[in-house]
Amino acid sequence: GQNIDQPTEMTATEGAIVQINCTYQTSGFNGLFWYQQHAGEAPTFLSYNVLDGLEEKGRFSSFLSRSKGYSYLLLKELQMKDSASYLCAGMDSNYQLIWGAGTKLIIKP
Amino acid sequence: GAVVSQHPSWVICKSGTSVKIECRSLDFQATTMFWYRQFPKQSLMLMATSNEGSKATYEQGVEKDKFLINHASLTLSTLTVTSAHPEDSSFYICSARDPLAGDFYEQYFGPGTRLTVT
Numbered sequence: 001g002q003n004i005d006q007p008t009e010m011t012a013t014e015g016a017i018v019q020i021n022c023t024y025q026t027s028g029f030n031g032l033f034w035y036q037q038h039a040g041e042a043p044t045f046l047s048y049n050v051l052d053g054l055e056e057k058g059r060f061s062s063f064l065s066r067s068k069g070y071s072y073l074l075l076k077e078l079q080m081k082d083s084a085s086y087l088c089a090g091m092d093s094n095y096q097l098i099w100g101a102g103t104k105l106i107i108k109p
Numbered sequence: 110g111a112v113v114s115q116h117p118s119w120v121i122c123k124s125g126t127s128v129k130i131e132c133r134s135l136d137f138q139a140t141t142m143f144w145y146r147q148f149p150k151q152s153l154m155l156m157a158t159s160n161e162g163s164k165a166t167y168e169q170g171v172e173k174d175k176f177l178i179n180h181a182s183l184t185l186s187t188l189t190v191t192s193a194h195p196e197d198s199s200f201y202i203c204s205a206r207d208p209l210a211g212d213f214y215e216q217y218f219g220p221g222t223r224l225t226v227t
Binding site: 030031033040041042043044045048087091095096097099100101102 | 151152153154155158200202214215216217218219220221223
């Protein structure tokens with residue numbers, strides 16, 4: 001079966017760094033997405049990885065290891081506005097997104 | 110970037126009535142649109158994939174006669190919740206792919222529609 005696992009909730013301090021992990025099992029693989037979703041709003045795209053390695057985009061970075069079925073999203077210099085749910089989604093061989101349940105990130109001052 | 114709109118943003122309806130939700134791609138033509146449902150504190154659940162000019166493909170467990178999807182043009186897909194019941198109350202989100210935007214099949218999301226059935 002297809003499955004995406006990520007922690008339910010994480011807490012971090014403003015200005016710090018946090019890493020949100022995601023493990024995936026998909027039928028075929030066409031990439032791994034990370035989305036940010038604020039409460040009551042639609043998801044917004046953060047990153048896409050299809051090759052192994054780290055992709056850096058400003059304060060956010062995403063890493064992929066295809067052999068391990070593993071990805072992480074790294075958020076640096078945390079700001080209060082980063083409080084949100086972070087959704088990991090794997091794209092299968094049919095180009096369908098398989099979604100994780102999301103990780104709720106709580107930022108404390 | 111590609112923009113997707115949804116209308117209405119929220120709607121309250123009485124049990125037994127039908128509600129139509131529109132999803133529009135504003136600056137691109139979307140041959141494929143997706144309809145998701147999200148219950149509180151849960152992730153997105155794909156309901157169906159809507160392809161322009163053909164019948165939608167529904168996910169297992171989604172009643173196609175209850176959730177009618179029409180994708181009559183390259184910029185508009187509609188979801189009609191027929192004979193709505195309180196358990197249909199949810200956040201409905203559409204997304205669309207821009208076939209010209211790149212090769213990693215990013216989905217652009219609409220702002221969502223919150224449906225409350227009383």
